[in-house]
Amino acid sequence: MTLIPVDEALERVLEGLAPLDHETVPLAEAAGRVLAAPLTARRTQPPFDASAMDGYAVRAADVAQAPAVLAVIGESAAGRRFAGKVGSGEAVRIFTGAPVPAGADTILIQENTERLEDGRITATAGVAAGRHIRRAGLDFRAGETVLEQGRVLDPAALSLAAAAGHAVLPVVRRPLVAIIATGDELVPPGGEPGPDQIVASNSCGIAALASLDGARVLDLGIVPDERQAIAAALRQALAAGSDIVVTLGGASVGDHDLVHQALDSEGARLSFWKIAMRPGKPMMYGRLEAARVLGLPGNPVSALVCAHLFLRPAIARLCSRLFTPDLRQAELAAPMEATGGRRDYVRATVTAGPRGLVATPFQIQDSSMLSTLAAANALIVREAGAPASEAGARCQVLMLR
Incomplete structure (x- = not known):
C-alpha cells in the first residue's frame, strides 16, 4: 500500500464518527462531560427579592x-x-x-x-x-433554558445546573478505549526485564491521553507475539463494548508483526496501514464490527505522536467535543534539513522571544527516545517536500502543553 497523506488519514479516521448515546450521571460525576440535552430551570433564582x-x-x-x-x-x-x-x-x-x-x-x-x-x-x-x-428571577426563572445541549460542564455550568435544581444530568456517554500492547519483548512497569526485553511504556501514555480527553480506558495488558493471542484480546475488547481499540506494536510488515494478521482473521476492514509522516509511518486504521481500530507503532514517540494526531480527535468526536489542534507560528532557532516525502513532526521546545515564539528542535529525533518527548512542549510541523530552512525562518508548531 502506498503512503497516504496525514490529512487524508485523519479524514478516514473521523469519517462516520458521531457522538455516542447519552446517559444520566449524578452532578458530582459530571465535571468535564458534555450535556446531551438542553437543561431547563426547575426553580427561580433568586426565589424572592x-x-x-x-x-x-x-x-x-x-x-x-x-x-x-x-x-x-x-x-x-x-x-x-x-x-x-x-x-x-x-x-x-x-x-x-x-x-x-x-x-x-x-x-x-x-x-x-x-x-x-x-x-x-x-x-x-x-x-x-x-x-x-x-429581584426574584434576576438570574433565571423556572422553565427557562439555562444550559444548551453540547455545553462542556465546567465549574460554572455545574454550579448553574445545581442552582437550577438538578441533581443528575444527561451527558454524552464516554467512549471506551481498549488498549492492547503486543510483543514478547515487553514486561510490565516495575517488572524486571530479561536480557532481551524492555519495559512496556506505551500503554501508560496512551491510557493517560485517552483518559484526559474524556474516555474510559480498558487496559488489556501485554499480549505475546501470537496471532491467536492477539485475536483473543481483540474479541475481549469487543465483548467489553469498546468504541475504539488501540493496539501497540506489531503494526509494521515484519515476520513478527502479527496485529495485521490477527485483524484480518477477525474480519476487520482496514482502511490504511502506512502514512506519509515521520515519526509514525506504520500506523493502521480500520473497523472491527462496531469498533474503530487504531494500530499504533511500537516505538513510544511514534505511538504518542500518532495518538495526538488521530486518537484525540476521534475521542473528541465521540464525546461531542470540538477538537482544535493548538497550531501556532514560530521562528526557528536552528537550521533544519529538507524533509523528503513525508510530513515531519519534530520534537522541540517553544519559548517566547523578542519577535514572538521561538522553536528550538532537539538535535536527536530518534523515535524511541521518550526523554526528548517529555522535555518537548511542541512539535515543529514541516510539510513533505519542504526545502531546508535557515535559523530565523518561520515555521508552524503544534503545541503539546
Missing part, C-alpha cells in the same frame, strides 16, 4: 431627607426571613442574601447608618428605591 448588601431594609420615602431616625423592628437573615411588615419610620436589620421584608423597597447599607442606644438608627445618607435589591 433578596438583599445584595448588609444593612437595613427601609422605605425610600423615609430616608429621602437625611439624617433620618428609624426604629429597628427586627432582623432578616439568610434562611430566616422577617415575617412582619416595614411601616413608616421603621427599619429591619438585613444581611446579604436575606429576603427583603414586605413594605421595604430599598436597602440602606450599614456604612450609611449610625446606631443609637435606644434600638434606633440614624440614616446618614439617602437611598433611592430599589437599590441593593436582587
